Amino acid sequence: MILEELSDRVARELGERGLLGAAADGRVSDAPDARTVRYYTTLGLLDRPRIEGRQARYAERHLLQLLAIKALQAVDLPLAEIQQRLYGRSDAELKALVESLAAEARASTASAARVPSLRLREVAVVPGVRLVVEEGWRPRDPAALEARIRAALAALGGER
Amino acid sequence: MTLAIPMVDIPSGLTRVLGSLKAKEQPLPLESVQLRARVVDRVAEVTVEQKFGNPFREAIEAVYVFPLAGGSAVSRFEMQIGKRVVRGRIEERAEARRQYAQALDQGKRAALLEQERDDVFTVQVGNVTPGDAVVVRLTYSERLPFFEDGRTELRLPLVVAPRYVGGEELPREQAGHGVVPDTTTVPDASRITPPRLVPGFDAKVSLGVEVELFGGFSDLACSQHAVSTSSGPESARVMLSREREPLDRDFVLRWRIAGEQVKSQLLAHGGFALLSVVPPARQGFLGVARDVVFVLDRSGSMQGPKMASAGRACASLLRTLGPRDRFSLQAFDEVVEWMPGGFQQADEGAIERGEKWLRSVEARGGTELDLAMREALQQLRSRGESAGRAPVVVLLTDGQVGDESSVLKRLQAELGDARVFTVGIDTAVNDGFLRRLAALGGGTSTFVEPGARLEEALQSVGREIGTPLVTDLHIDGEVTELAPARIPDLFAGRAAAAFFRLGSRRVKITGRFADGSQFDQELEAREAPLAAIDHLWARARIVDLEDQFRASRSEAVKKEIVALSIRHTVLTRFTAFVVVDDEVVNQGGTRRTVVQPVEMPADWEMTQVMAGGGPAVLSAPFARGPQRAPLKAMGRMPAATAQAGAGKAAMASVPRQLMEKLIGKHSLEKPATVAERERVRLALEAFLGAFVAARGGRGGAEQLEQARIDLLRALGESLAIATAVPLLQAFLRGAAVELVAAVAAGAADAALYARHARLLEAGRDQARVALGEAGAPAGSFWEASI
Numbered sequence: 001m002i003l004e005e006l007s008d009r010v011a012r013e014l015g016e017r018g019l020l021g022a023a024a025d026g027r028v029s030d031a032p033d034a035r036t037v038r039y040y041t042t043l044g045l046l047d048r049p050r051i052e053g054r055q056a057r058y059a060e061r062h063l064l065q066l067l068a069i070k071a072l073q074a075v076d077l078p079l080a081e082i083q084q085r086l087y088g089r090s091d092a093e094l095k096a097l098v099e100s101l102a103a104e105a106r107a108s109t110a111s112a113a114r115v116p117s118l119r120l121r122e123v124a125v126v127p128g129v130r131l132v133v134e135e136g137w138r139p140r141d142p143a144a145l146e147a148r149i150r151a152a153l154a155a156l157g158g159e160r
Numbered sequence: 161m162t163l164a165i166p167m168v169d170i171p172s173g174l175t176r177v178l179g180s181l182k183a184k185e186q187p188l189p190l191e192s193v194q195l196r197a198r199v200v201d202r203v204a205e206v207t208v209e210q211k212f213g214n215p216f217r218e219a220i221e222a223v224y225v226f227p228l229a230g231g232s233a234v235s236r237f238e239m240q241i242g243k244r245v246v247r248g249r250i251e252e253r254a255e256a257r258r259q260y261a262q263a264l265d266q267g268k269r270a271a272l273l274e275q276e277r278d279d280v281f282t283v284q285v286g287n288v289t290p291g292d293a294v295v296v297r298l299t300y301s302e303r304l305p306f307f308e309d310g311r312t313e314l315r316l317p318l319v320v321a322p323r324y325v326g327g328e329e330l331p332r333e334q335a336g337h338g339v340v341p342d343t344t345t346v347p348d349a350s351r352i353t354p355p356r357l358v359p360g361f362d363a364k365v366s367l368g369v370e371v372e373l374f375g376g377f378s379d380l381a382c383s384q385h386a387v388s389t390s391s392g393p394e395s396a397r398v399m400l401s402r403e404r405e406p407l408d409r410d411f412v413l414r415w416r417i418a419g420e421q422v423k424s425q426l427l428a429h430g431g432f433a434l435l436s437v438v439p440p441a442r443q444g445f446l447g448v449a450r451d452v453v454f455v456l457d458r459s460g461s462m463q464g465p466k467m468a469s470a471g472r473a474c475a476s477l478l479r480t481l482g483p484r485d486r487f488s489l490q491a492f493d494e495v496v497e498w499m500p501g502g503f504q505q506a507d508e509g510a511i512e513r514g515e516k517w518l519r520s521v522e523a524r525g526g527t528e529l530d531l532a533m534r535e536a537l538q539q540l541r542s543r544g545e546s547a548g549r550a551p552v553v554v555l556l557t558d559g560q561v562g563d564e565s566s567v568l569k570r571l572q573a574e575l576g577d578a579r580v581f582t583v584g585i586d587t588a589v590n591d592g593f594l595r596r597l598a599a600l601g602g603g604t605s606t607f608v609e610p611g612a613r614l615e616e617a618l619q620s621v622g623r624e625i626g627t628p629l630v631t632d633l634h635i636d637g638e639v640t641e642l643a644p645a646r647i648p649d650l651f652a653g654r655a656a657a658a659f660f661r662l663g664s665r666r667v668k669i670t671g672r673f674a675d676g677s678q679f680d681q682e683l684e685a686r687e688a689p690l691a692a693i694d695h696l697w698a699r700a701r702i703v704d705l706e707d708q709f710r711a712s713r714s715e716a717v718k719k720e721i722v723a724l725s726i727r728h729t730v731l732t733r734f735t736a737f738v739v740v741d742d743e744v745v746n747q748g749g750t751r752r753t754v755v756q757p758v759e760m761p762a763d764w765e766m767t768q769v770m771a772g773g774g775p776a777v778l779s780a781p782f783a784r785g786p787q788r789a790p791l792k793a794m795g796r797m798p799a800a801t802a803q804a805g806a807g808k809a810a811m812a813s814v815p816r817q818l819m820e821k822l823i824g825k826h827s828l829e830k831p832a833t834v835a836e837r838e839r840v841r842l843a844l845e846a847f848l849g850a851f852v853a854a855r856g857g858r859g860g861a862e863q864l865e866q867a868r869i870d871l872l873r874a875l876g877e878s879l880a881i882a883t884a885v886p887l888l889q890a891f892l893r894g895a896a897v898e899l900v901a902a903v904a905a906g907a908a909d910a911a912l913y914a915r916h917a918r919l920l921e922a923g924r925d926q927a928r929v930a931l932g933e934a935g936a937p938a939g940s941f942w943e944a945s946i
Contacts, residue, residue: 042339044355044757051331051341054886080360084187088216088754 230592278592301692376418480622493525559590638663888923
């Protein structure tokens with residue numbers, strides 16, 4: 001593929017894999033431009049393209065390399081550290097990295113969606129012991145609850 | 161039994177993921193570099209040891225592009241695995257490369273050492289398995305320069321700086337593993353451009369430097385490193401004080417040898433001799449009046465302290481001119497700018513104007529040194545009444561260019577009676593090239609580090625610039641195979657040296673002082689333990705032969721270089737060291753190539769530019785300023801990637817995408833038929849023939865024009881070939897038209913032909929690739945580097 005195609009594919013795959021990360025605040029642009037691509041090449045983070053006629057041709061490895069760079073930028077790693085982690089890695093390693101970052105991105109998106117709705121209330125029972133309760137929780141069977149709390153305290157070795 | 165009570169779930173994925181690719185203890189193949197130097201009788205013998213490991217999961221081939229001192233004669237290469245040492249052989253370069261590749265395919269560990277420039281080398285170590293440790297060791301020797309006041313210096317370069325690469329990309333497989341593609345002006349750019357480390361990435365290469373000096377000395381100083389010294393009465397040992405120094409600047413050690421040793425001497429060993437001639441002190445020597453052209457490098461790589469230092473250096477040299485001298489000032493990047501007014505008498509007013517002009521020079525752009533030298537020599541040639549003033553060029557630069565060969569070639573052709581002096585200014589200077597340039601130019605070279613002690617370092621340069629003290633040096637005695645064949649002239653305060661075979665014990669040196677009187681000196685040979693002397697002699701011979709090869713491209717000269725190289729075990733551009741271990745460690749030979757990234761040289765400006773919310777972009781040393789595409793050379797990429805794409809040469813060719821739209825993808829990808837290829841090949845040969853005939857005065861404009869039209873027609877019939885040869889098309893439609901017109905008008909001179917020949921060669925090479933005649937992918941790329 002030529003640079004424009006590579007750039008498009010990077011943007012698309014980043015979007016599909018939820019790896020756009022900080023793109024919203026403008027710090028990590030999703031589609032690498034020609035200048036950025038050149039810079040990554042001088043750092044050895046991106047292999048040199050093959051030249052056909054006068055055209056630079058990029059392959060799957062280039063895509064993988066760019067996805068890995070962008071995915072690590074999305075979690076705020078500085079470039080020196082990105083180079084340190086990615087330099088000289090095989091296709092398989094890059095692929096594994098991109099996939100696990102994508103999985104984590106999905107998980108954290110999911111938990112991010114859940115966490116804000118979660119409010120906790122907390123009360124200190126005695127010094128050293130606190131009770132934390134999700135907002136909206138109502139006791140249904142106080143006796144069973146008391147038994148469980150006793151068991152919990154026992155497990156912690158506080159009371160028998 | 162414990163009961164876990166889940167509390168709030170904190171997302172911990174990130175640490176898990178990064179953990180799987182965590183920063184390694186040793187992130188890169190190169191683990192350590194150890195340099196050990198012994199200096200006896202002003203000859204240094206240096207051993208460089210590089211240790212490679214493999215922090216990855218599969219076998220790798222490690223590639224490391226590194227520098228050695230410019231004049232070095234590399235005479236030994238070996239590989240060590242555990243306690244086993246395997247000695248390298250020197251072979252013709254293509255053969256060494258073949259043996260290395262074959263060993264790798266067989267799964268054996270092997271190493272290859274090649275020379276790219278006087279001071280740039282590549283080592284490749286293949287089939288390094290995970291967790292393995294392979295040490296390669298090379299030895300070189302070098303004669304150190306020295307001065308009449310006893311000053312001498314040892315320079316151990318540690319990083320190859322980014323070099324400016326101009327020209328058009330070559331449409332063929334790259335010759336090396338670097339980050340800049342091969343071009344028409346630097347056909348091996350990919351061999352001298354290693355990737356760079358991002359500042360802040362600790363490559364964890366442990367560096368050790370140890371220098372032993374023998375004989376009396378004083379004033380030992382290391383200009384760019386902290387060192388600890390232990391000295392006895394007749395020797396000293398100098399070591400780096402810190403263990404973790406980055407490899408980002410030359411290690412430069414300067415000292416003064418004891419007074420009684422500062423004299424001409426003749427050292428002999430095993431039939432070879434090294435002659436050092438120290439010029440006699442001549443009180444009141446003024447030399448003749450001079451016309452000095454100062455050429456100041458203001459390219460992007462000079463940005464920062466270097467530019468200020470270069471300006472100051474130039475100003476302080478201006479101050480050394482006398483009222484009889486004249487000067488003119490030039491600063492160059494991709495264009496050449498002159499201080500208005502041409503040559504000016506070096507009076508107080510003119511010097512002040514010069515200083516003011518120098519202060520206005522800022523760094524920007526590329527390094528078209530060839531262009532700058534051409535204009536400087538032109539300026540000297542075209543001065544009218546010179547009143548016997550000696551023509552002089554003084555070049556102040558870091559020398560960071562990739563097309564050294566074309567600059568040297570120009571000098572050989574156009575020097576005339578001018579002399580060229582070079583002042584190298586950098587933390588990691590291209591010393592090999594600047595020495596070569598000055599030697600060819602009949603001048604001297606001096607190296608200074610940017611910073612406060614500059615003027616002091618340049619003190620002695622001023623008086624030697626211009627005219628030598630003694631010329632026409634000649635040795636009488638049983639002297640054969642002198643190298644260099646022409647003994648350099650003697651400049652005030654600076655020793656000159658030559659190597660030769662010596663039959664007797666005595667020689668007589670004669671020469672001529674500037675005032676016409678006779679210089680002579682008789683010397684008795686002293687036996688010295690200079691084991692390296694035959695390597696140094698061979699190296700000096702080869703330097704001479706390389707000059708011949710550059711001018712003639714003669715096969716006979718090439719053969720002579722190869723023969724000398726192999727007979728005396730000295731590395732050259734035509735040969736390489738190869739070492740193969742017989743153990744098979746990587747069955748099948750599957751491996752990845754990992755190129756060692758290197759530091760940016762110290763004091764080079766790294767400007768972080770936030771481009772449109774994009775990542776930090778290196779405002780490269782060769783940037784002309786923010787308004788222009790910054791990565792002009794260092795991050796140079798095929799023009800096609802830079803959308804704007806077509807340079808001048810491409811104007812005649814239609815961009816591929818547009819072509820695809822116009823005629824559909826299919827027809828473009830249809831390969832050329834055998835008949836089409838044959839037609840183009842014949843038409844090309846005919847055109848080349850017509851060009852040569854016209855150049856030799858044997859053919860006319862009509863023949864040339866007919867051949868041009870025929871070739872264009874042949875190309876017109878094969879779209880597949882035509883689109884693959886934009887350089888040839890551009891030549892045929894542009895330059896060739898101009899040439900035909902000039903021939904018809906009888907106005908085609910040698911310079912015009914020379915210029916056109918270069919363009920035509922590039923087009924021809926591109927066509928040969930397209931016609932499948934290129935042979936090996938990058939062919940003998942090394943020939944162009946000489």
